[in-house]
Amino acid sequence: MKKSIFYHAGCPVCVSAEHDIVNLVGSENVEIVNIGENRSRISEAEAAGVKSVPALVTPGGNALHINFGASMSDVKS
């Protein structure tokens, strides 16, 4: 199975959601990307439809926004 990508920005809501997602999906099935630290991947996340973090982009390309933590504009500012 193609990996999902979990985008977050280190916020407490993000970390909590990350643990849940890794437990549910399995750590081998999801790549974790901190776009607060790894800012070169912000544009990739936006292209995938990510409007806020934490978000999970599925292997099928859907962006699932989970428990609103921070908008992309907050992450970029």
Added chain:
Amino acid sequence: MKKSIFYHAGCPVCVSAEHDIVNLVGSENVEIVNIGENRSRISEAEAAGVKSVPALVTPGGNALHINFGASMSDVKS
């Protein structure tokens, strides 16, 4: 593994998220509950911390709200 519970209310956002979650977690690991039709389970969902649907309650008891579809007050009205 204890099952997760995915609560939804039949909205288009819910159905899309349901497909993604079932694909990611595996249909054998998640119970799907339509609280628009199965209204007796609304109180159970609220007790689990569900504030809007679609939402996934993990085996650990965390409520993950996914792509805002409808508030619980909308479902109840």
